[in-house]
Amino acid sequence: MAESNADIIRLNGAEKHFGAANSDIVRLDGAEKHFGAVRALSGVDFHVGPGECVGLVGHNGAGKSTLMHMVAGTSTPDSGRIGVHGGIEENYSVSRAQQLGIRCVFQELSLCPNLDVAENTRINHASLAGFGWRRRAAELIAGKLDEIFPGHGISASDIVGDLSIGRRQMVEVARAFTVTQDRLDLVILDEPTSSLDAHTAGQLLAFVRRFVASGKSCILISHVLGEVLRNADRIVVMRDGKVVASAAAGAFDRDRLVTVMGGAEARQKMAAEMAAKSGAGPLRVRARPAVQKDGVDLVARAGEIIGLAGLAGHGQTDLLLAIFNAASRARAGVEVTAPVALVAGDRQSDGIFPQWSIAQNIGIRSLARLRNGLLISARREAELAALWQKKIGIRTPDMNNNIFSLSGGNQQKALFARALGSDAGIVLMDDPMRGVDVGTKLEVYDLVREEARRGRTFLWYTTETEELDNCDHIYVFKNGRIVADLTRHELSEEKIIQSSFGDAA
Amino acid sequence: MTAATVETGLKPSAARGSAARARLLRGLLPALSLVLVLLAIAWLNPRAISYFGFSLMLNLAIPIALATIAQMFVIAGNELDLSIGTFVGFVGCVTATWLKDAPLIGIAILLGSIGIYALLGALIHLRNLPSIVVTLGMSFVWQGLAILVLPKPGGKAPDWLLAILSFKPPFVPFPIMAALLIGLIVHLSLMRTSYGVILRGSGGNAAALRRAGWSLLKTKVVLFALAGVFGVLSGMALIGITTSADANIGNGYTLLSIAGVILGGGEFVGGRVSPIGAVIGALTLALAASPLLTFMHIPPDWQVAANGAILIIVLAARVLISRRER
Numbered sequence: 007m008a009e010s011n012a013d014i015i016r017l018n019g020a021e022k023h024f025g026a027a028n029s030d031i032v033r034l035d036g037a038e039k040h041f042g043a044v045r046a047l048s049g050v051d052f053h054v055g056p057g058e059c060v061g062l063v064g065h066n067g068a069g070k071s072t073l074m075h076m077v078a079g080t081s082t083p084d085s086g087r088i089g090v091h092g093g094i095e096e097n098y099s100v101s102r103a104q105q106l107g108i109r110c111v112f113q114e115l116s117l118c119p120n121l122d123v124a125e126n127t128r129i130n131h132a133s134l135a136g137f138g139w140r141r142r143a144a145e146l147i148a149g150k151l152d153e154i155f156p157g158h159g160i161s162a163s164d165i166v167g168d169l170s171i172g173r174r175q176m177v178e179v180a181r182a183f184t185v186t187q188d189r190l191d192l193v194i195l196d197e198p199t200s201s202l203d204a205h206t207a208g209q210l211l212a213f214v215r216r217f218v219a220s221g222k223s224c225i226l227i228s229h230v231l232g233e234v235l236r237n238a239d240r241i242v243v244m245r246d247g248k249v250v251a252s253a254a255a256g257a258f259d260r261d262r263l264v265t266v267m268g269g270a271e272a273r274q275k276m277a278a279e280m281a282a283k284s285g286a287g288p289l290r291v292r293a294r295p296a297v298q299k300d301g302v303d304l305v306a307r308a309g310e311i312i313g314l315a316g317l318a319g320h321g322q323t324d325l326l327l328a329i330f331n332a333a334s335r336a337r338a339g340v341e342v343t344a345p346v347a348l349v350a351g352d353r354q355s356d357g358i359f360p361q362w363s364i365a366q367n368i369g370i371r372s373l374a375r376l377r378n379g380l381l382i383s384a385r386r387e388a389e390l391a392a393l394w395q396k397k398i399g400i401r402t403p404d405m406n407n408n409i410f411s412l413s414g415g416n417q418q419k420a421l422f423a424r425a426l427g428s429d430a431g432i433v434l435m436d437d438p439m440r441g442v443d444v445g446t447k448l449e450v451y452d453l454v455r456e457e458a459r460r461g462r463t464f465l466w467y468t469t470e471t472e473e474l475d476n477c478d479h480i481y482v483f484k485n486g487r488i489v490a491d492l493t494r495h496e497l498s499e500e501k502i503i504q505s506s507f508g509d510a511a
Numbered sequence: 512m513t514a515a516t517v518e519t520g521l522k523p524s525a526a527r528g529s530a531a532r533a534r535l536l537r538g539l540l541p542a543l544s545l546v547l548v549l550l551a552i553a554w555l556n557p558r559a560i561s562y563f564g565f566s567l568m569l570n571l572a573i574p575i576a577l578a579t580i581a582q583m584f585v586i587a588g589n590e591l592d593l594s595i596g597t598f599v600g601f602v603g604c605v606t607a608t609w610l611k612d613a614p615l616i617g618i619a620i621l622l623g624s625i626g627i628y629a630l631l632g633a634l635i636h637l638r639n640l641p642s643i644v645v646t647l648g649m650s651f652v653w654q655g656l657a658i659l660v661l662p663k664p665g666g667k668a669p670d671w672l673l674a675i676l677s678f679k680p681p682f683v684p685f686p687i688m689a690a691l692l693i694g695l696i697v698h699l700s701l702m703r704t705s706y707g708v709i710l711r712g713s714g715g716n717a718a719a720l721r722r723a724g725w726s727l728l729k730t731k732v733v734l735f736a737l738a739g740v741f742g743v744l745s746g747m748a749l750i751g752i753t754t755s756a757d758a759n760i761g762n763g764y765t766l767l768s769i770a771g772v773i774l775g776g777g778e779f780v781g782g783r784v785s786p787i788g789a790v791i792g793a794l795t796l797a798l799a800a801s802p803l804l805t806f807m808h809i810p811p812d813w814q815v816a817a818n819g820a821i822l823i824i825v826l827a828a829r830v831l832i833s834r835r836e837r
Contacts, residue, residue: 101724118715120782125708130723135705168530
């Protein structure tokens with residue numbers, strides 16, 4: 007399938023200006039890109055036609071983002087050609103892409119936190135200038151937010167820095183779909199739902215379907231394979247900088263996608279494993295949310311994995327932080343009986359020390375053990391790092407490299423290694439798998455379960471319902487309170503959505 | 512489902528309301544500190560609160576406010592200008608000599624110096640140099656040039672400049688009027704215009720701007736050129752008030768201008784600045800520095816320490832407000 011597709015592309019690449027390929031919105035022929043010695047893309051052919059939603063999947067580091075940067079004009083291929091609307095682009099750039107109707111919502115947020123929502127809209131539209139630009143920008147973005155996310159609760163005069171990460175993503179997505187003077191034909195959505203809860207993600211994907219039905223196109227990149235399978239017309243799979251498969255979405259199912267991507271295939275075995283475990287260990291955490299009035303506590307025992315579910319931003323993170331603080335200073339309503347480590351969700355702002363090496367980033371939680379007299383022993387730090395590199399599979403030639411030399415998924419692994427390598431008996435996870443590829447996720451799930459068997463307790467806030475399958479016990483949150491308390495056997499997506507939206511009097 | 516959606520929409524917006532309240536409170540803090548200083552002066556010496564008193568006390572506030580605005584443009588782009596003080600001194604020396612004796616050459620020199628500021632912006636962006644190092648180096652260059660222009664204190668301000676700065680409008684003292692005017696003009700052009708958004712955005716998230724197709728070279732050059740323009744205005748205003756120049760006349764302005772921006776609610780990184788706050792910050796520093804100390808019978812040697820104390824108190828208050836809102 008992939009090969010026949012590639013043949014067509016090459017055929018048309020020869021005579022670009024006329025021919026069947028002319029209806030394509032964007033087309034790349036033999037795109038290559040190197041970053042130093044790393045070959046990020048090796049001869050990729052890729053195209054998007056009108057009225058098509060193309061799903062793009064692959065592991066972190068497979069080259070998806072690099073490819074999308076080329077389509078969006080933010081980076082240029084070392085070799086290969088790019089054509090838009092049938093014409094070859096010699097000096098392709100962001101502003102050229104904008105003129106030609108191609109927009110991109112990048113995975114890392116591209117909003118200015120110091121500006122308000124209307125001002126951020128202005129940044130993407132050169133024509134929003136002159137008298138009354140602010141009113142026009144506000145109307146433009148408010149209208150689009152209403153259209154995509156009804157009931158969003160965002161005002162055009164809100165400063166972006168005050169918004170939750172989910173709302174920021176909503177603004178960013180809505181902004182990409184606003185139209186002023188330039189045309190709009192193709193929107194690239196790179197992990198658009200990573201910070202959205204199930205409800206808003208559904209709103210967005212429904213909008214994408216409407217958008218595509220009106221003859222426009224979308225590229226959807228997501229690690230949530232179900233999302234891609236349900237919403238894409240065609241799926242392109244990348245691996246190691248190459249396109250390894252490209253076919254109509256109907257030709258794939260979840261298992262086939264995972265196989266083509268080259269992911270680990272260990273999912274079913276855990277169910278059996280989980281069932282085997284039972285019995286109550288000693289109490290590790292008992293915590294009550296600050297606004298909880300009916301006396302419901304969150305209880306976690308040694309060796310348990312506890313899930314915190316519900317819509318994003320309904321008090322899960324607050325409770326995790328309360329527990330984290332209670333470990334060092336006693337707090338009313340929170341009881342903690344073991345050292346605590348936190349794996350942050352927003353790794354760029356809360357997790358990583360940007361100037362430090364991977365080994366230093368891992369060792370920081372365990373300094374007491376790494377000490378030799380007054381100084382930190384470099385040898386012990388290196389040992390700890392080497393142990394966890396092997397255990398968790400951090401892909402790097404040298405643990406003394408800067409942490410930013412790692413891909414996003416591997417950075418997150420390093421943060422897990424920091425928590426798991428410490429003396430903490432309780433590990434708090436604040437939606438740490440955001441934007442991490444399936445292979446990495448499965449590896450980390452295995453590790454979490456293994457550590458739980460050894461007696462560690464995990465409190466796991468997640469926005470992805472699939473991850474809750476790993477938990478022994480699930481608490482559903484709404485408006486800062488626990489509204490449901492499910493055991494693993496009772497767990498279903500419907501049940502969580504029901505509790506999240508239901509009237510909790 | 513819809514009812515639930517509306518409800519989920521409500522609660523975070525209430526949280527955001529409190530974030531907005533905190534920002535309002537932080538925004539009022541500069542004004543509040545100015546009022547406190549004024550009250551202290553009124554209590555110590557009621558006669559100072561008059562048309563004449565304000566004209567006298569706030570005399571030097573105009574050049575400080577202009578230098579603070581210059582610094583604010585640089586800080587808006589996540590940089591810092593350590594040369595603004597000696598630059599003001601250099602402009603002062605040119606104003607008291609060339610601008611009076613040979614106006615055309617004087618104007619050319621001043622325009623050229625703004626051009627140098629713009630080039631510094633380009634250099635810092637293109638070579639990715641730390642602005643602190645570049646402007647620290649430039650501060651010695653400006654100082655040296657100032658000494659070359661005016662080896663010993665002297666010179667004389669041009670008559671038209673003296674006339675402007677001794678203008679006595681009815682009812683409102685000139686320094687207050689000038690401060691209002693400066694604050695308002697800069698506020699409108701930086702906070703309300705569409706290109707002002709781009710300038711502030713370059714401090715907030717430069718990568719986002721680049722991706723949207725804006726030139727970061729241009730924003731940096733514009734910000735530094737604006738700093739140059741206001742530095743020139745500051746130097747000229749200073750000479751218009753003191754009537755003669757000295758190569759070291761502006762040296763204290765570097766730290767005063769940084770303090771003014773921060774006191775006025777600005778932050779060192781992230782493009783968060785406030786022109787009106789910066790002007791108020793400059794006024795507070797100008798008042799607290801000499802008049803207040805004089806009325807309290809504290810020797811002027813303590814001026815700098817007093818400024819430092821005010822800065823620490825206001826910043827501590829700001830942190831307290833932010834923390835309570837968490």
